[in-house]
Amino acid sequence: MDKRKRLYIIAGHYGSGKTNIAVNLALKLKSEGLNTKIVDLDIVNPYFRTKDSAKVLEEAGIELISPAFANTNVDLPALPKEVYGVVQARDCYGVIDVGGDDRGAYALGRYAPEILEENNFEMCFVANFYRPLTKTAQEALEVMREIEEACKIKFTAIINNSNLGCETTEETVISTLEKAKELCELSGLPLLFNAVEKGIKNVPDSFNLELQEKYYDIKESK
Amino acid sequence: MAEKVLMKGNEAIAEAAIKAGCRLYFGYPITPQTEIAAYMAKRMPKIGGTFLQAESEVSAINMVYGVAGAGFRVMTSSSSPGISLKQEGISYIAGADLPALIVNVQRGGPGLGGIQPSQSDYFQATKGGGHGDYHLIVLAPASVQEMADLTIKAFDLADKYRVPTMLLADGTMGQMMEPVELPETTSEPVEKPWAVTGTKMQRKHNIINSLYLNPELLEKTNFERFERYKQIEQNEVMFEEYMMDDAEYCVVAFGIAARVSKNAVTAARRKGIKVGLIRPITLWPFPVDVLKKAADKVKGFVSVELSMGQMIEDIKLATECRRPVVLCNRSGGMIPTPEHVLETIENLAKENK
Numbered sequence: 001m002d003k004r005k006r007l008y009i010i011a012g013h014y015g016s017g018k019t020n021i022a023v024n025l026a027l028k029l030k031s032e033g034l035n036t037k038i039v040d041l042d043i044v045n046p047y048f049r050t051k052d053s054a055k056v057l058e059e060a061g062i063e064l065i066s067p068a069f070a071n072t073n074v075d076l077p078a079l080p081k082e083v084y085g086v087v088q089a090r091d092c093y094g095v096i097d098v099g100g101d102d103r104g105a106y107a108l109g110r111y112a113p114e115i116l117e118e119n120n121f122e123m124c125f126v127a128n129f130y131r132p133l134t135k136t137a138q139e140a141l142e143v144m145r146e147i148e149e150a151c152k153i154k155f156t157a158i159i160n161n162s163n164l165g166c167e168t169t170e171e172t173v174i175s176t177l178e179k180a181k182e183l184c185e186l187s188g189l190p191l192l193f194n195a196v197e198k199g200i201k202n203v204p205d206s207f208n209l210e211l212q213e214k215y216y217d218i219k220e221s222k
Numbered sequence: 223m224a225e226k227v228l229m230k231g232n233e234a235i236a237e238a239a240i241k242a243g244c245r246l247y248f249g250y251p252i253t254p255q256t257e258i259a260a261y262m263a264k265r266m267p268k269i270g271g272t273f274l275q276a277e278s279e280v281s282a283i284n285m286v287y288g289v290a291g292a293g294f295r296v297m298t299s300s301s302s303p304g305i306s307l308k309q310e311g312i313s314y315i316a317g318a319d320l321p322a323l324i325v326n327v328q329r330g331g332p333g334l335g336g337i338q339p340s341q342s343d344y345f346q347a348t349k350g351g352g353h354g355d356y357h358l359i360v361l362a363p364a365s366v367q368e369m370a371d372l373t374i375k376a377f378d379l380a381d382k383y384r385v386p387t388m389l390l391a392d393g394t395m396g397q398m399m400e401p402v403e404l405p406e407t408t409s410e411p412v413e414k415p416w417a418v419t420g421t422k423m424q425r426k427h428n429i430i431n432s433l434y435l436n437p438e439l440l441e442k443t444n445f446e447r448f449e450r451y452k453q454i455e456q457n458e459v460m461f462e463e464y465m466m467d468d469a470e471y472c473v474v475a476f477g478i479a480a481r482v483s484k485n486a487v488t489a490a491r492r493k494g495i496k497v498g499l500i501r502p503i504t505l506w507p508f509p510v511d512v513l514k515k516a517a518d519k520v521k522g523f524v525s526v527e528l529s530m531g532q533m534i535e536d537i538k539l540a541t542e543c544r545r546p547v548v549l550c551n552r553s554g555g556m557i558p559t560p561e562h563v564l565e566t567i568e569n570l571a572k573e574n575k
Contacts, residue, residue, distance in 0.1 A: 014257075015230055015399055047254060047337075047397040103260075130228040130401075132237055133264060164228050164401040 004034070005122040007087075007094045007115065009108065009153065012126035013134045013143045014045065014100020017161040021126055021195055022097035023053045024209045026062050035092045037085075040066035041107050042099035043077035050097050079107060087111045090118065101143065102150035112152040124192055125155045127183060129162045129176045137182035144187060157192040158184055159207075173203050226403055231369040232257035232396040234404075235299070235325055235389065236265070238370035241404055242377040243411060244295040244323070245271035248285040250278060250304060253337040254393035255327035258299040279304040283311030283324075290320035290386075291430035293417025295377055299325035301393070302343050303334055305351075312386060313352030317432030319416075319447065321380030323373070324358070325389045327396035330555035338555025339393030341477060342529035347390045348506040348536070355444050357451055359387040359458065360505040362476040366400035372503070374405070379458060381412040383450050390505060392528065394478045394557065460503035461512055465491065469498030471570055472516050474537050475526035476502045478557065483526045486563035495571050505533070510540040517541035521574040524566050526550045526558055546574060 008029075010022040019042070026038040038057060040050035050057075051066045058064070065082045086094040098108050115121055125147070127140045134140040148154050162176035173196055184191050193207035200206075229237070236258045239247070247262040259275065266273035276282035282298045289296040300308060305326045315322050328343050330336040347360045359379050361372040369391060376387040418428050434440035462480075465487055466472065475483040480501040490497045500516060502509050516523075522545050525534040531549045538547050550566035552558045 015228070015233075047393070128228060130226065132227045132229055132233060133261075135227070164226055165399055167226070167401045 004029070004032075004093070005120055006090065006118070007096060007121035009096045009098060009115070009121055009123045010126060010159075011098040011105055011108070011124070011147050011151070011155075012100070013128070013131055013140070014104065015131055016100070016126045016128045016134070017163065017195070018100065018126050019050050019052075019097050020209060021124075021159060021161060022095045023050060023057065024195075024207070026057065026095040027060055027210070028207075029093050029095065030060050030062050037063040037065060037092050037094050039083055039086055039094060039096045040064065041079070041083070041096055042104060043067055043079065043107050044099040044104045077107075079110070083111065084114075087114045098151070102146040105147045105151040108151040108153065115153060121156070122192065123153050123156045124159050125157070125187075125189075126159045126161050127180065129160075129179045130164050130172075137179050137186055140183050141186050155187065155189060158187065158189050159192050159195060161195040163197070168197055168200065170200050170202055173200060177204070226401045228399055229366055229370075229402045230257055230397060230399050231363075231366045231391060232327065233261050234366050234370040234402050235373050235391075236261035237404060238373035239297050239323070239377070240265060240269065240271070242295060242374045244297050244377065245269070246289050246294055246296045247272070248274050248276050248282040248289075248296070248298050250276055250282050250300065252301045252304045254329060254339070254396050255299050255301045255325065257396070258325065258327075279307035280311065283308035283315075286322050286324075287311055287315050287318070287320065290315060290322040291318065291418050293414040293419055295321075295381075297323040297325065299327065301327050301329045302331050302340070303329075305343060305346070309346075309352035312358070313350075313354050313356065314432045315386045316352070316356035316358070317354060318430050319384045320386065320430065321377075321384055322386045323376050323380060323389065324386060325373075326391070328390065328392045330553070336555045337393065339395075339478060339557065340528050340553070340555055341390075341392055341479065342532065342553065343390065344505065344527070344529060344532035347388050348508070356447070357385070357506055359383070359385060359454060359507075360390050361387065361460075362390050362503060362505050363395060364477050364480045364501065364503075366395070366398060367402050368503075369395060370402055370404055379454075381414075383454055384416075385450070385454070390477070392478055393555075455507040458504060459507050459509050459511070461509040462499075462501040462503060463512070464499040464501070466498035466500065466516065469496055469516075469519075470521050471495065471497040471524070471567060471574075472520045472522075473497060473499045473524045473526060473563065473567065474502070474513070474533065475499065476505060476533070479526045479528055482558055482560055483563050485560040486567060489560060489564050490567045493568070495567060497567050497571075502533075508536050508540065513537060513540035514542070517544045520545060522570045523547040524550050524563070524570055526563055526566075528552060528557060546570070
């Protein structure tokens with residue numbers, strides 16, 4: 001992650017942790033002093049969204065652009081006009097949180113012409129090899145191809161976000177490094193980083209995540 | 223040991239159904255259970271199964287009716303408004319004594335309501351739902367692991383007793399992600415000599431039907447079915463007890479409400495209040511005996527629900543109103559907080575020393 005691109009597009013299988021990566025990446029860019037905006041393009045799943053982190057983002061001074069009805073009971077798949085303020089206006093850095101799978105990525109296709117023309121983006125595939133439909137590099141590659149077909153933008157980098165939720169340990173992550181390497185080889189793309197929860201050490205090329213708190217994070221009492 | 227994967231509750235239901243030998247799924251998308259259909263759409267073609275998105279919930283449940291009659295393990299899933307649409311078909315399936323699994327990932331109601339989690343279909347699930355004298359076996363998972371385990375259990379119970387079963391979850395359980403271990407092998411296929419599979423001209427034909435124009439025969443059929451219900455009530459009650467050994471107060475909650483309540487019980491114990499939790503896992507049959515016994519020693523009950531108070535009636539019936547039962551609830555897609563439950567426990571303890 002040496003040279004900053006202007007846009008970081010975060011896509012992948014649903015439930016792979018895209019939103020969490022997007023929020024953390026935006027916080028990182030902002031902490032480097034860059035004028036950063038984050039775009040919630042997920043118009044397929046009304047449950048887990050960037051807007052869950054609205055407070056954290058606001059406190060950090062990151063503008064959040066999300067569908068007008070996100071996190072309400074109105075399940076209306078409409079995209080806000082402000083997205084063009086990130087895609088076309090080139091005076092800021094942007095993190096784009098795309099919906100899951102090919103279905104979620106269709107919405108991104110609308111902005112593909114502008115993004116490809118500027119050609120200053122990183123299109124990141126988020127992989128969690130503990131997800132049941134992307135347990136192997138080959139399965140993950142299939143999802144990658146489906147997403148590319150839907151949004152008409154080719155991936156440029158891999159993010160390994162392999163985790164088992166609250167049961168994630170150092171070993172959990174390290175045992176997926178081989179698969180991440182295999183996915184890089186199969187796709188011919190570089191690994192951007194291995195995402196790890198804070199407190200997990202000894203993972204190479206790691207990127208620390210501040211996990212989001214959600215109302216359903218109900219801790220089991222011991 | 224089977225490997226662990228990170229799954230959404232909805233995916234866990236779908237994959238567990240496949241592990242249980244279900245190769246036929248009929249559904250119609252509705253938030254917050256659409257991932258079940260999406261998962262089935264992806265997986266079924268790869269394993270020689272059939273995923274079919276019907277033109278409506280009414281159509282989907284009638285496809286289930288037909289396939290169940292042919293003796294196959296079959297399921298459908300929906301969320302509250304969609305489950306209401308399925309009620310006629312569910313009544314027919316119960317009336318024809320067929321095994322099938324219906325999954326309800328509940329959202330707030332009535333009407334179209336909202337898309338956030340709820341438990342307000344408790345009455346509908348446990349008291350019949352459709353017309354006529356019948357019950358569903360109703361299982362209420364409280365973790366993603368249980369979403370998987372109870373799905374398999376629901377198929378087994380359906381076959382064992384020839385009854386439709388319901389997995390009653392909520393939007394939170396459907397959407398939350400947790401590590402899950404799925405069993406490698408599951409139950410053996412059950413013989414179904416009653417199924418309509420073609421006679422090959424070698425036996426008398428079977429009939430799948432819920433129409434009995436002779437009232438004596440219909441009554442006899444209902445009596446027989448209720449004999450089976452009696453067996454289910456005797457053999458299949460499931461519940462979890464937490465800190466009940468020396469409890470003076472008892473919280474009753476299922477599903478997501480039980481997880482919230484467990485935290486509140488632990489917090490109350492730290493404050494010196496002797497409180498425990500009974501978590502019904504089968505909502506029908508309801509764990510009547512354990513509640514009845516609890517009423518012998520505790521001073522009061524709290525029913526924690528994501529509804530305007532439905533299970534509370536079954537608690538009052540089970541305990542024969544011998545102890546006060548208070549409600550701690552939210553509605554419309556809201557979830558009670560552990561603090562809210564704790565406060566209710568504290569008030570109950572203050573008023574019933």
